[in-house]
Each structure stands twice: as C-alpha cells, then as structure tokens.
Amino acid sequence: MDLLNSFLNLVVPPASLVMLAFAWPALCFVNGCEWLYNNFCSENMEDKVVIITGASSDIGEQIAYEYAKRKANLVLVARRENRLPGISQNARFMGAGHILTIAADVVREEDCRRFVSETINVFGRVDHLVNTASLGHTFFFEEVTDTSIFPRLLDINFWGNVYPTFVALPYLHESNGRVVVNASVENWLPLPRMSLYASAKAALVTFYESLRFELNDEVGITIATHGWIGSEMTKGKFMLEDGAEMQWKEEREVHVTGGPVEDFARLIVSGACRGDTYVKFPSWYDVFLLYRVFAPHVLNWTFRLLISSEGARRTPLIGTGRPLLEGPPARPRLEGTSPRQVLSSPSSFFSQYSPSSSFSQYSP
Numbered sequence: 001m002d003l004l005n006s007f008l009n010l011v012v013p014p015a016s017l018v019m020l021a022f023a024w025p026a027l028c029f030v031n032g033c034e035w036l037y038n039n040f041c042s043e044n045m046e047d048k049v050v051i052i053t054g055a056s057s058d059i060g061e062q063i064a065y066e067y068a069k070r071k072a073n074l075v076l077v078a079r080r081e082n083r084l085p086g087i088s089q090n091a092r093f094m095g096a097g098h099i100l101t102i103a104a105d106v107v108r109e110e111d112c113r114r115f116v117s118e119t120i121n122v123f124g125r126v127d128h129l130v131n132t133a134s135l136g137h138t139f140f141f142e143e144v145t146d147t148s149i150f151p152r153l154l155d156i157n158f159w160g161n162v163y164p165t166f167v168a169l170p171y172l173h174e175s176n177g178r179v180v181v182n183a184s185v186e187n188w189l190p191l192p193r194m195s196l197y198a199s200a201k202a203a204l205v206t207f208y209e210s211l212r213f214e215l216n217d218e219v220g221i222t223i224a225t226h227g228w229i230g231s232e233m234t235k236g237k238f239m240l241e242d243g244a245e246m247q248w249k250e251e252r253e254v255h256v257t258g259g260p261v262e263d264f265a266r267l268i269v270s271g272a273c274r275g276d277t278y279v280k281f282p283s284w285y286d287v288f289l290l291y292r293v294f295a296p297h298v299l300n301w302t303f304r305l306l307i308s309s310e311g312a313r314r315t316p317l318i319g320t321g322r323p324l325l326e327g328p329p330a331r332p333r334l335e336g337t338s339p340r341q342v343l344s345s346p347s348s349f350f351s352q353y354s355p356s357s358s359f360s361q362y363s364p
Contacts, residue, residue, distance in 0.1 A: 013294065038274035045070035045273060047097055048175075049123045051115070052076055053106050053164055054133030056083040059182060062265030063130055068096035070269070072128075075100045075119045079133075098123070106133050106160040107152075112167045126171040128272060130180040131161040136197040150196060157200035162207065169219065178220035180272045181208050185225050185285050188292070191303070212277070222272045224279040226264050 050067045054060040055076035061083075064074055068091035076084050076091075081103040088099045100122055104111035119126055135156040137149070144150075165179055172179065186194055187201035205223055212221045264281045271279035280286065291299040 017294075035274075038276070042270075043273040043275070045072040045127070047071065047073060048127040049073045049075065049119065049125050050128040050130060051119055051126060051164070051168065052130045052132065053160070054078060054131070054182075055087060056080065057132055057134070058261050059265060060130075060132040061087050062262050063132060063268055064091050064096075065094055066265050066269035067128075068092070068094040070273070071095050071097055073097040073099070073123055075102065075115065075123075077102050077104050077106070077115050079103065079105050106131075106164055107155040109163050109167070112163040116164070116167045116171070120171060125175050126168050127175045127177045128180060129164060129168045129172065129177070130182075130268075130272075131164060132182040133160045134182060134184075136194065138193045140193060141195045153196045154200050157197065158203050158207075161204055165211075172219045176218065176220075178222060178272055178275075179208070180222045180268060181205075181224065182268070183223055183225045187225065189285065189288055220272075220275055220277075222268070222276055222279060224264075224268045224271070224281070225285075226281045 045067060050072045052060055052064050052067070052074065055064055056078035060076075060078070064076060064087055067074060074088075074091055074096050076088060076099065078084055081101055084101040084103075088101055091099060100118065102115040102118055104115045106112060116126065133156060135153055137153065161181060168179075171177070181204065183205050184197075184201045186198040187205045190198040190202075205225075208221050208223055215221070260281075267279050267281050288299060
C-alpha cells in the first residue's frame, strides 16, 4: 500500500494537470453555456422576501440596494439599527416593496427565532437569507492578553451565520429558497494577523459546502468570497488603533467607500438569482490555489516579501477601550403598507406602524 501511494503521489498530480489543460477549453465552453442559460432563467425577485443580516455594514447595505432594484421585500437585521432607517429609505427609493427593520444579535438563537418569526408574521414566507454579519482583527495571536475576544470573534463569524440558517431553513424549504453567505478569500488563503478570522471563515465555508449536499438542492446555497475590497486594510477594516489601545470596530459598522463594494454586492445578488454555488470577487485569486497545492514554498516566500516592511512592527497589546457591543437594540419597525392588509388611507398606515405598534419589544 505504501508503494502504491508513493507511485500515485508521483503520477496523479502531473497527470491531472495535463488532463485539465486539455479539457480546459471544453470546460470553459460548458461553463459559458451554463452562465448564459442561468442569466436568461434568472430568478425574479419581485415581491419575494429577503432577510439580510448585518444590514448596517457597507456590504449588507449595498446588497439591500441590489435586491431593492429587483423590487424584493426586505427584512433588514442589524445589532444596532441607527443606520437602518436611512438604508431603508434609500432602498425604498430604489424600488423595494415592503421593508421591515429589526434590531437583533445573530449570535443569539432566540434573537434569530424572533426576527424570522416577525418575517413570517408580516410576509408569510422567506425566499432568500443573506448572512453578512462579520467581525475580524489585525493582531498577532501571541500578543493577545485579553482572550475574551476569542469566542466573540468565532461566535459572530461562524454561529452568527449558522443560527439564522438553522431557524430559517424550514421556511426556505417551503419556498425552495436560497442561503447567501458572505465569506472571504482568507478561508483558504490565510494571512498573518488574521488567524482567528481566517479559521472562522474556513469553518463557515466547510459547513455550508457540507450542508449543500445534505439539502440536496431543495434549498440553494451561494458562497461569496471576496479579497481585499475598497480600502479596508488601510483604513482599519476591523479596528482603530489609538495609542496603546485597540478600539474594536465591527465590519458591519465600517464605512468602506469605492466601487469594489458595490461591484461585489452586485455580483452576489446576480449570482444568487442565477443559482450560482460560488461568487468570487475578484476571481483571479483562484490561481493561488495551484501555488498552494503544487508550490507552497513559492507562495510563502511571496507573502513574506509582501509583508516584510510591516512584519517587524508589533501591534499594541489588546486592551479594548469600550465593550464590543453596547446598548440594547430597539424594537423592529415595518416601513410601508403591510402586505397582509389593504389600508384605506395613508393615515391608517401611520397609525398602524407607529412606534407604539404591536411588535414585540426586544429584551436583552
């Protein structure tokens, strides 16, 4: 057996590359035909219901706008809803149907059950669940002095996707819906200072790839992976340094400007509506997979050269200047006429969905 494995180790990799090289034109043709077919048969999102977690982030916000252009009904979920009214107003201007804003913490199962239940009570269905809530870091692992951040990082990046999916799956089965996941290229291309973030994203992608086989296409799954978009790495994607302290910044609260964020959101929504299993932005990162498998030392040397100028600088010891999450979320608000009621006048709408409406109050 050892002799057989040794032989296969020598033969299979180069033979596979040769076969792939010859098959590449045919594969490109097949993929192109599939892409054209899916574009012509893209899902019509008009009047369908989309839940977006982490909707106050730049990526979550832009995804909401893309679904709004397709006239979908939106459920915007975020831990803090101070930005949600503005996003909701913009989405309505872009063509969204009914919009429900809910403050919730996606790492708490009871909160996930609450916002999914509110969605079903108001709209009666769920067609797409888009998970965008995320939290990262840029510190050296060995310099950590406050390990309380460890479980929070893993909770938001992993369980913050798993819990909403678990709760929404029964309703997604009914609508033959889709789960959209915002992952990152770090799940297979790990970088220094992002060890926990990369590990959580790797676990997340593996979970959804396994779940895809369990669901047997009854519920679609689209995994979106992005590289370094906008100016996240230079502006402090995950934190702001202030002297000897680190003030944590959640990805969903950082305002990243520039075209790439909008482009990535557009690709995500288009890919989800086409039924794509993966959306990659940019896709040229895939070439690093070959280096990782067949020439890992070259990849390692390249990264060492790229970060050599920053490698000697050490991050400050962790001492968060404020709690990671502050304050209880407010109650959900529905904007727009209820899809389950035909109101006779605008005044009846405002009386129905005033701040004293019958939606349940969030309790920490």
